[in-house]
Amino acid sequence: MSTVFREAWLFVAHVSELPEAGSFVVRDMGEESIIVARGDDRTVRVFLNACRHRGMRLACEDFGSTNAWRCSYHGFTYGSKGEFLGTLVGAPYERVAYPGGLDRDALHLIEAKVDIYQGLVFATWSKHPPQLVSYLxxxxxxxxxxxxxxxxxxxxxxxxxxxxxxxxxxxxxxxxxxxxxxxxxxxxxxxxxxxxxxxxxxxxxxxxxxxxxxxxxxxxxxxxxxxxxxxxxxxxxxxxxxxxxxxxxxxxxxxxxxxxxxxxxxxxxxxxxxxxxxxxxxxxxxxxxxxxxxxxxxxxxxxxxxxxxxxxxxxxxxxxxxxxxxxxxxxxxxxxxxxxxxxxxxxxxxxxxxxxxxxxxxxxxxxxxxxxxxxxxxxxxxxxxxxxxxxxxxxxxxxx
CATH class of the missing domain: 3.90.380.10 (Naphthalene 1,2-dioxygenase Alpha Subunit; Chain A, domain 1)
Incomplete structure (x- = not known):
């Protein structure tokens, strides 16, 4: 898992499965559950399917379309569209529970590198991967x-x-x-x-x-x-x-x-x-x-x-x-x-x-x-x- 499935480019979806902004599918990369999502800018991104608070799985269905992913454990909510895609946008009783505020940048969903070839969406956790076209x-x-x-x-x-x-x-x-x-x-x-x-x-x-x-x-x-x-x-x-x-x-x-x-x-x-x-x-x-x-x-x-x-x-x-x-x-x-x-x-x-x-x-x-x-x-x-x-x-x- 650590040498192949974290380093290689892995197929995760076809672009036709993500027809509109906010649409997503849930897939796996090795042992990791991921969310493959399309934003308002039509860009496809891949996130680790885990809340940054306690690691709870965010998206529990196989596919769908939504304006936000809300953790069913503590309610941390992440945007699924536009500039807030993958960004922490809120938490219950935030002013009471976190009077000093939350560092939203630090709590952004963990994101994989993504590239597309002929409609095939590939992603990798590698820190320094080759370009997808070179890999293929x-x-x-x-x-x-x-x-x-x-x-x-x-x-x-x-x-x-x-x-x-x-x-x-x-x-x-x-x-x-x-x-x-x-x-x-x-x-x-x-x-x-x-x-x-x-x-x-x-x-x-x-x-x-x-x-x-x-x-x-x-x-x-x-x-x-x-x-x-x-x-x-x-x-x-x-x-x-x-x-x-x-x-x-x-x-x-x-x-x-x-x-x-x-x-x-x-x-x-x-x-x-x-x-x-x-x-x-x-x-x-x-x-x-x-x-x-x-x-x-x-x-x-x-x-x-x-x-x-x-x-x-x-x-x-x-x-x-x-x-x-x-x-x-x-x-x-x-x-x-x-x-x-x-x-x-x-x-x-x-x-x-x-x-x-x-x-x-x-x-x-x-x-x-x-x-x-x-x-x-x-x-x-x-x-x-x-x-x-x-x-x-x-x-x-x-x-x-």
Missing amino acids: GNVAWYLDLVVGRAEMEVVGVPQKWVVPTGWKLPSENFTADAYHTATAHSFLARLGLVEKVDFGRDGYHVDPGGGHGLGVGVHGDEAGSYFPAELTDEYASRLTPHQLNLLKRVKNVHGNVFPNLSFLIPSFINIDGRLVSGMMLRSWQPIGPDQTQVWSWHLVEKNAPNWWKTLGRKMYTQTFGASGMFDQDDTENWEAQTRNATASLSRADEVFLHYEMGLGMQPLQDFPGPGDVYDGKFNEAAGRTFYRTWLDYLAGREFE
Whole structure:
């Protein structure tokens, strides 16, 4: 918690969840509860969700809109708008209880550093963090395809549930593991939703560096884009020609921004006669060494046609989320892995795991996107970088 989740940039919200001044959501950064709030100046800020008087949690609901947060313990009140955002604005019987007055500046809510990329709100407790765009590095080019290709919005509110696993297993899964799909998710082929069980193989494995990673699944050029034709102009206005050409070939994209923000454009499947995908974001929030709270958001293009929005939500619900078929497969595996990892032989370093897939392979030289990009999605290069970066944080090593 102190070396990774206090120092790294952490995803905390999407801007569409904060539609107006005074709107807020309550999230977590490591062990800390936080308030993500939008002020009158449209600026998004992040505060520790703790009253400066006795540390009571200020906002106890998951989201809302308010003019002030009032502590339910002693009534200390903090502004949620304008120049008073995060500022102590009053306390009960203040003149009697504090005849000398209160130092309102000293009692300002503790504030994290915040930056936004393509609508994704990140925050960090680091005293000297790199710029967010530097932290993202090469993965930003690929995030443009996922969350920057159009103006995006969150559908509903995020789903939450708890999985008895450590946060690194699901994060690594999205970072680098297309290999498991042929076995763990073979039901797709048996149900006729995809042609073959190797639907996760064709495409590219990308190691962008920085602990981030992703896979881009592609279909043949002759098939044309699977995305709605109604959005073509908006895509073209936001993406470079190279990005747009790659998007036209996309059939799925999975990835992870270090440490715990996963993103996914699931494989397009036929629903009611139309090819559709239900994009999502995931945050793997650690609540203990072998407990993870999953936060899952469904995102869609704001200007998309109604059929794309309706069928995408249906596809997201059926495949991912708390009731999704994919999640039933994955969480069962992560839970069993965690039970094995906490057994005595594993703790005594008697058990070694195999991470050699793709060793010796050379990156492509003519791929238009940045990072080390490999032909085919069956590779563990980004997974090795993920764990190397995690170890760098734990060891306190300096980053370039």
